[in-house]
Every structure is written in C-alpha cells, then in structure tokens.
Amino acid sequence: MKLLPLATSEILDLVAGWLAQKENYQWLDFGNGRQIVTPALLKIMAQRDTHFLRVYTGDRDDRPIGIVGLNSVDRVFKTGTLWAVAGEKSFSNRGYVSLASSKFLTLAFRDLGLHVVNTWIVDRNPSVRSLERLNFRFIGRQRQCHTIDGRPYDRLLFDLLASEHRELDEERWHRMERSHQEAVCG
Numbered sequence: 001m002k003l004l005p006l007a008t009s010e011i012l013d014l015v016a017g018w019l020a021q022k023e024n025y026q027w028l029d030f031g032n033g034r035q036i037v038t039p040a041l042l043k044i045m046a047q048r049d050t051h052f053l054r055v056y057t058g059d060r061d062d063r064p065i066g067i068v069g070l071n072s073v074d075r076v077f078k079t080g081t082l083w084a085v086a087g088e089k090s091f092s093n094r095g096y097v098s099l100a101s102s103k104f105l106t107l108a109f110r111d112l113g114l115h116v117v118n119t120w121i122v123d124r125n126p127s128v129r130s131l132e133r134l135n136f137r138f139i140g141r142q143r144q145c146h147t148i149d150g151r152p153y154d155r156l157l158f159d160l161l162a163s164e165h166r167e168l169d170e171e172r173w174h175r176m177e178r179s180h181q182e183a184v185c186g
C-alpha cells in the first residue's frame with residue numbers, strides 16, 4: 001500500500017467522483033454542511049496547510065482505491081481532524097481504510113508534528129470498529145447534529161494522542177487479508 005498526494009487532475013476527478021456518491025458523502029461534513037467537493041475544491045484543499053490529503057492504493061499496483069485526509073490542521077496547537085473514504089467498494093470491509101489510516105496517522109504525527117488527532121463518526125456508522133483498531137478513544141457525543149435523509153443523528157467524538165499511536169503491522173495485515181481471500185474463494 002502506498003499513500004500518494006492528489007497530484008494529477010485524474011486523481012482529483014477520481015476522488016471527487018467518490019466523494020459525490022451518496023453512500024460516501026452522507027457521512028461527511030467539510031464545513032457549513034458542505035458534503036460534496038469538486039475537483040477544483042480538492043485541488044485547493046491539497047494546496048492549503050489546513051488540509052493534508054492522500055489517496056491510498058491496493059497491494060498490487062498504484063491504482064488509488066480510497067482517500068484519507070486531515071481537515072482543520074492547526075500547526076500551533078498541533079491538531080487535526082481525520083476522515084477517510086473507501087472509494088473502490090470492492091476493497092471495502094477488508095481493512096484497507098484501517099491500514100491506510102494507520103500509515104497516514106504516522107505521517108501526521110511524525111512529519112506534521114501533530115500532538116493529537118480527533119475525528120467523529122455518525123452514530124450508526126459501522127466504521128467505529130476501525131477507530132478502535134487504531135487506538136482512538138471515545139471522548140463524547142454531539143447530539144443530533146448530523147442529518148441523513150432528513151433525520152438527525154449523533155456524532156461520536158474520538159481522539160488519539162501521538163504517544164498512543166501504534167502503526168498497524170502491514171505484514172500481519174497481509175496475512176489476515178490472504179486468509180480472508182482463501183476463505184471467500186474456497
């Protein structure tokens with residue numbers, strides 16, 4: 001797996017396409033209720049210090065399969081807010097988002113010098129297990145502040161200190177992925 005910058009118009013278009021899908025954007029909020037971003041806005045985000053974005057690839061080639069990002073990066077207070085989307089759904093529920101997020105958090109803490117990364121997840125989103133695997137700690141709840149299909153939902157709040165981060169073991173992850181594939185394929 002590689003983490004790559006959003007460096008080409010093809011990648012920007014691909015990511016904007018993923019983020020325009022309801023199954024993805026309904027869980028997101030890029031500020032003031034903005035859930036869909038255009039390639040132009042993604043390019044601006046990729047160039048600003050307040051955002052840090054990377055696409056991640058699968059194991060076999062450099063084809064992007066998802067995106068992981070930090071919004072609200074504050075280099076004075078050393079904080080940022082994590083989000084991720086599995087763009088290629090054939091890679092969903094196989095641990096790719098967790099592995100990419102783990103590698104990305106290592107970059108955020110090491111290269112950006114962040115001290116704490118926070119995130120939130122809509123109450124009914126099953127991705128909460130990914131946050132637990134990454135050692136995020138539950139810190140609270142914002143009640144009924146996120147709307148999906150006209151219904152209000154709570155946001156569950158989490159954070160992770162740099163000292164609590166442990167990058168997932170990629171070799172162990174590959175062994176688990178191989179055994180999963182063998183079980184599925186027979």
